[in-house]
Amino acid sequence: MLRSLEAAFPDAHCELDFGTPLDLAVAVILSAQCTDKRVNEVTPALFARYRTAADYAGADRAELEELIRPTGFFRNKATALMGLGAALVERFDGELPGRLKDLVTLPGVGRKTANVILGEAFGVPGITVDTHFGRLVRRWGWTELEDPVKVEHAVGELIPRKDWTMLSHRVIFHGRRVCHARKPACGACVLAKDCPSFGEGPTGFVEAAKLVRGPETEHLLALVADGGAAR
Numbered sequence: 001m002l003r004s005l006e007a008a009f010p011d012a013h014c015e016l017d018f019g020t021p022l023d024l025a026v027a028v029i030l031s032a033q034c035t036d037k038r039v040n041e042v043t044p045a046l047f048a049r050y051r052t053a054a055d056y057a058g059a060d061r062a063e064l065e066e067l068i069r070p071t072g073f074f075r076n077k078a079t080a081l082m083g084l085g086a087a088l089v090e091r092f093d094g095e096l097p098g099r100l101k102d103l104v105t106l107p108g109v110g111r112k113t114a115n116v117i118l119g120e121a122f123g124v125p126g127i128t129v130d131t132h133f134g135r136l137v138r139r140w141g142w143t144e145l146e147d148p149v150k151v152e153h154a155v156g157e158l159i160p161r162k163d164w165t166m167l168s169h170r171v172i173f174h175g176r177r178v179c180h181a182r183k184p185a186c187g188a189c190v191l192a193k194d195c196p197s198f199g200e201g202p203t204g205f206v207e208a209a210k211l212v213r214g215p216e217t218e219h220l221l222a223l224v225a226d227g228g229a230a231r
């Protein structure tokens with residue numbers, strides 16, 4: 001399955017745009033209950049306006065809220081961003097720390113966010129258990145657990161540490177493009193022959209192919225047509 005995922009998504013990556021580790025932390029906070037695409041629409045102006053932790057700590061709340069309003073829950077997110085800036089200034093000299101145990105003490109930064117930051121900004125292997133990751137690994141029978149932290153540890157036992165970050169990206173890509181929550185595209189899935197949940201969605205290629213989303217669609221369907229899936 002790992003090889004099939006690698007063939008399907010060789011270049012899987014974090015879909016949030018960012019420059020600095022601080023930018024990434026801000027983008028991940030904004031991505032709660034919001035698509036990465038929407039976040040990427042607001043961050044260029046945001047990152048141009050707020051460049052340092054001190055900028056967020058001293059932000060004018062109304063202005064900040066207006067900039068991030070399209071991402072939803074903007075009042076809570078503004079509070080988190082201002083709190084993040086203040087905590088970084090007070091405790092970490094304005095820099096984002098590179099350790100999980102420090103990151104999770106920051107406002108708005110849970111374990112999932114911290115793992116994304118570690119993997120992307122610091123090159124530390126991490127497993128990111130978001131809604132897609134949890135759903136898919138349960139469908140594959142890798143674990144039956146629901147709690148994201150327990151899922152993270154269970155999958156971490158199965159997969160070499162060096163592969164954790166890319167695995168996370170590829171699983172999340174597969175969840176967004178093929179293995180949807182309600183109607184997975186089983187008949188157009190490169191994992192079909194190995195997946196114990198094959199049949200949760202349409203198994204016919206033509207019907208399933210219509211459910212595949214994203215820029216890699218042509219590549220994914222070609223892989224399946226080459227014999228990657230049972231049909």
Ligand code: SF4
Nearest residue numbers: 179184186189195197
């Ligand atoms: S076969 Fe179906 S359930 Fe299994 S990974 Fe593919 S799309 Fe998801």
